[in-house]
Amino acid sequence: MRRVIYVFRYLLILVYTVLWGTLASAAAFFDRGGRFTCWVARNWIRWVVVSCGVRIECEGLENFDPGRPFVLMTNHQSVFDIAAIVLTLPTNFHFVSKKELAWIPFFGWALAWSGVGIMVDRSNRSRSVASLRAAAERIRGGANVIIFPEGTRSPTGELQAFKSGGFHLAIQAQVPVVPATVSGTLAITPRKSLRVESGRIKIRYGKPIPTEGLVEKDREALKVHVREAIQAGFDPELQRAGG
Template identity: 35%
Template sequence: MIRTAVFYLTLVFSTIFCGALAALAALLGGGRVWMDRANRGWARSVLAAAGVRVAVRGLEHLHPSGIQIIAANHQSYFDIWVLIAGLPASVRFIAKRELANIPMLSVGMRSAGHVLIDRDRARSARETLREAGVRMRAEQLTLVVFPEGTRSRDGQLGRFLRGSFALALETGAPLVPAAIDGGRRVYPPGAKRVRPGPITVRLGPAIRCDGAEPADRGTAMRRTRAAIEAMLAEDGRGGGASG
């Protein structure tokens, strides 16, 4: 119980402090560097309070310019903090607008420059994605999408949404598959308590989308899913995450 109490207190105060820092950086024109510092400070403090150890494999698959889209499976809220803290890139998330209903999480994400889209309004979602693509190029960002659309309830890889791949095809940015394992054991959906432990992120070779047509969306989706499934299976054979 003490660990969980420390985690929640840290989550509240870190979100307030780092969110305010990000908002101030945006107001003063601090740019990407200060946003990154706010993001990483937020993520690392929350992970430390929860007792989570992060191991990242396959960093050589990240694009050196930083302009790329990472498609990851989604087991837990911790997936967000793990990717921010573990990847040496300017990471921003494209997430469902329903996260605005979680006060502490939505404040931190909005202040730090993450993107919340309304999937129920197709025109609004497309416009938001276009703006995110422009930002990715201008600010050399790594954008993260969760193709399942929500967290897995049972830890199994869920059905992918075709719309998650629209940005990659529209921008031609490299699409990097990512398999995250361990978040569900640390903080299962619906849980009230956190359990310290390791979370592993495995990155696969980038899938090239430059020159792709809208009709190729299904192919990109199948290739990404197959890559994530293979990496999750490999981690399972290896006995899970280690850190």
């Protein structure tokens, strides 16, 4: 019976992805600011989350200043981390993403074509630096950017080593870093399994960490500060459930 449930969930996810993804991909040609794509993404993910029996709890929305752009940094252990952020973030958003994601049907196309995705070529240092400089300009222009500083999913739920690019970006843009911690998603998509389980996810948004006045030599100290803030936000019970 459980296998039937898993198959049914995957079919629903596929249907929602084709429907909403087609809409987002088509609209992306006319939605260069990404506002409509953000709206589509929220509805797309809301249908997926409800169909999978996943509940998302959120704390810390009071830490956002609606009139000020930010760089949001969060842990990464499942695709449902993205769901938790997209459904609770009170602003429109842009993702810093590796350029390979642009080739994923529907999701990747919409991400790249609409400008919601800031695509970074990690295989080419000069292009990567140019992408981050362009991202800094967009942030100074009012864009809010989401970064997974680990660079990839954690297989255990424990924080992995942080890459430096996002911190370089935040210092360049001179905007605060908002630390966010997602707990429970590893139990929703267990390791070495294609299952999608029902369950509870919690996301905590921490207090903004200022970067005003910081320079490149302060990058490592900022990295430590952000890491400590993300680590402090974990819900131990939910993390144990996925361990």
